[in-house]
Amino acid sequence: MTIISKLKTLGVALALTLAAHAVEAADITVSSKIDTEGNLLGNVIAQVLASHGLTVNNRISLGSTPILRKAIIAGEIDIYPEYTGNAAFFFNKADDGLWKDAAKGYAEAKKLDYDANKIVWLDPAPANNTWAIGILGDVATANKLVTLTDFGKWVTGGGKVKLAGSAEFVNSAAALPAFEKTYAFTLKPDQLLVLSGGDTAATIKGAAEQTDGVNAAMVYGTDGGISAAGLVVLDDDKGVQPVYAPTPIIREAALKAHPEIAAWLKPVFATFDLKTLQTLNGRIQVNGESAKEVAASYLKSKGFVK
Amino acid sequence: MNSGFSASATRRGFRSAAFAGLKRGSFDKLGVVVALLTFAALLFEPFVTLRANRIVSGKGVNVFDALPHATAFAAVVVIAIVAAAAIARTATWIRAVGAGLALVVLAFLVGETPPHLIGPNQPLARVTPAGAFWLIGFAFALLLTDAIGRLRLGPWARLAILAVAFGIAAAFLVSGQWDGLSVMKEYAVHSDSFWQEAASHVELALASLGGALVVGLPLGVACQASPRLRELTLPVLNIVQTIPSIAMYGLMMAPLAWFAAKVPGAAELGIRGIGTAPALIALFLYSLLPVVGNTVVGLDSVPAQSLEAAQGMGMTRRQRLLGIELPLATPVILTGVRIVLVQNIGLVTIAALIGGGGFGVFVFQGIGQAATDLVLLGAIPTIALAFSAAVILDALVDILKGKT
Numbered sequence: 001m002t003i004i005s006k007l008k009t010l011g012v013a014l015a016l017t018l019a020a021h022a023v024e025a026a027d028i029t030v031s032s033k034i035d036t037e038g039n040l041l042g043n044v045i046a047q048v049l050a051s052h053g054l055t056v057n058n059r060i061s062l063g064s065t066p067i068l069r070k071a072i073i074a075g076e077i078d079i080y081p082e083y084t085g086n087a088a089f090f091f092n093k094a095d096d097g098l099w100k101d102a103a104k105g106y107a108e109a110k111k112l113d114y115d116a117n118k119i120v121w122l123d124p125a126p127a128n129n130t131w132a133i134g135i136l137g138d139v140a141t142a143n144k145l146v147t148l149t150d151f152g153k154w155v156t157g158g159g160k161v162k163l164a165g166s167a168e169f170v171n172s173a174a175a176l177p178a179f180e181k182t183y184a185f186t187l188k189p190d191q192l193l194v195l196s197g198g199d200t201a202a203t204i205k206g207a208a209e210q211t212d213g214v215n216a217a218m219v220y221g222t223d224g225g226i227s228a229a230g231l232v233v234l235d236d237d238k239g240v241q242p243v244y245a246p247t248p249i250i251r252e253a254a255l256k257a258h259p260e261i262a263a264w265l266k267p268v269f270a271t272f273d274l275k276t277l278q279t280l281n282g283r284i285q286v287n288g289e290s291a292k293e294v295a296a297s298y299l300k301s302k303g304f305v306k
Numbered sequence: 307m308n309s310g311f312s313a314s315a316t317r318r319g320f321r322s323a324a325f326a327g328l329k330r331g332s333f334d335k336l337g338v339v340v341a342l343l344t345f346a347a348l349l350f351e352p353f354v355t356l357r358a359n360r361i362v363s364g365k366g367v368n369v370f371d372a373l374p375h376a377t378a379f380a381a382v383v384v385i386a387i388v389a390a391a392a393i394a395r396t397a398t399w400i401r402a403v404g405a406g407l408a409l410v411v412l413a414f415l416v417g418e419t420p421p422h423l424i425g426p427n428q429p430l431a432r433v434t435p436a437g438a439f440w441l442i443g444f445a446f447a448l449l450l451t452d453a454i455g456r457l458r459l460g461p462w463a464r465l466a467i468l469a470v471a472f473g474i475a476a477a478f479l480v481s482g483q484w485d486g487l488s489v490m491k492e493y494a495v496h497s498d499s500f501w502q503e504a505a506s507h508v509e510l511a512l513a514s515l516g517g518a519l520v521v522g523l524p525l526g527v528a529c530q531a532s533p534r535l536r537e538l539t540l541p542v543l544n545i546v547q548t549i550p551s552i553a554m555y556g557l558m559m560a561p562l563a564w565f566a567a568k569v570p571g572a573a574e575l576g577i578r579g580i581g582t583a584p585a586l587i588a589l590f591l592y593s594l595l596p597v598v599g600n601t602v603v604g605l606d607s608v609p610a611q612s613l614e615a616a617q618g619m620g621m622t623r624r625q626r627l628l629g630i631e632l633p634l635a636t637p638v639i640l641t642g643v644r645i646v647l648v649q650n651i652g653l654v655t656i657a658a659l660i661g662g663g664g665f666g667v668f669v670f671q672g673i674g675q676a677a678t679d680l681v682l683l684g685a686i687p688t689i690a691l692a693f694s695a696a697v698i699l700d701a702l703v704d705i706l707k708g709k710t
Contacts, residue, residue, distance in 0.1 A: 067580055074563045076563075076578050225676070228362075286359050288679070292498075293495075
């Protein structure tokens, strides 16, 4: 008898748990990816909206990109930061050259996502979080390397370089091979340290510690570890890589309920250039501050939130 | 049982003047391992790692550099005494107390290192326990579990020891002794979400277990009664068990999102493609095999005489099941519950990838930032939870066995 009654209690407890997770009334559900920049920008959006009096349901650090896409299309979240270049993959148009142009890429992403999913891309940040090559600061200064054109000439002229990159970066046609072709240089196998499955955190670490003679690394433009590791990002002056500009994207229904959101976020995202994002990401990743506090102190210092 | 080893050890001259007072054949095999491990770790392994900031690699610092000299010396003496007591075949309870004491000393010491190593102008520097700490900790934990095993403690005593261990850990945490360590620095930053994630971790593990019991127990009873149903059910559950967890969570998303969108009321109940619902259902499915399987095995193992006696007394099928069979099968069923709970506590970690929350959030954020400290902030509580669940349910099984 006791077992049956225990089971009943458990069943009730289970139902209550499910019910407890039912949606609470909130004006808007803010979400983000589980990475450092997602955490930062998600908190920025949530705090800006809250400062204007909206009740925010916080789903920051929800998961990876596919999860976020499914969630916003299903209407389970309302707004999250996405990258313009990713639209190329959402809509199977990765081969199109227009993604390399910031304005055209943004316009195309905005149009495609609105037509297909009624998702509105608000104003993007003037930063580009794309694949790039970072090189140790003293090497860059000594050899006057600012752009990838400089880098290509230097490498071809016998510059002593060893680059750490993921297997994907080294092999996929859109990454290193594209750089090599456009900037007319070739890295021999002994000038590469391939970390299969490695992410930029690992490659940056490799360059910072000069593991195995590494002095250059695959990076993403706004990585927080870049300046802490003493690296500088070489400018992609011929625009080889698609532009990945961080942009808040929102469901049309949610935007219609609070149309002012677009105007609230625009000036905030306008301040997020490459260097600012690097610094803020660095405070989270290197200093170990919480994304919430970094976002709060930044918004306050810029006067967006009182 | 130790005579073979000690004889040869004696022949090789292990029996030095220091142990001359000990009886012949009085070396303890495990004690020698513990002492050697401790000795080697102290000499050759760094006690802590010092890093300039959160993500760079650090350099190892040995125990004598990591601590003020007097503290280091006192600590080494205490550890050496316990190790010597472990080598000599001292009374088991002395070994248990000594090992426990050594662990407490170790835990205290590691908290002493950050203030000694980090200056006031290095706010970003991090100190993390390293090889020697873990090896010595492992050695004495081994000694402790061995001694506790040899003491053949009852379930209540084991629970009491677990409670004491938690009490000591809590005292260290509350007193701030560990606040300088890197994992606690992560905790300081994430303290607001830590307990929230802890709650959802436990909630997910328990709720999925609850669901599995509600469905699995009747299913197990039915399977035991009908061989055909058993042949149908168990292979399916076996296959479910082999699906990798990431794939399972992924599989849950699409149908649930559809369900939430099309079935009225489903979304209001909290059923959706991401978050708690898919995590709960995936964990529930993983939980079914151990529950159903152990229910079947447990009922099968009820002695035929008991059943005949029950039948002879004129008990109905229902009375037999609830009054005789299930109570007798309970220890085996609880063993299944133990497997499920420990397994689920581990698997919940992956749920962070689909927005399910739990300690996995810290693990995956940490991986993304190359911040091992943050990974540990998620991993250590998960391990502590799983370990405690195992000890508690083991004790529960013993308590119930004792009663039947």
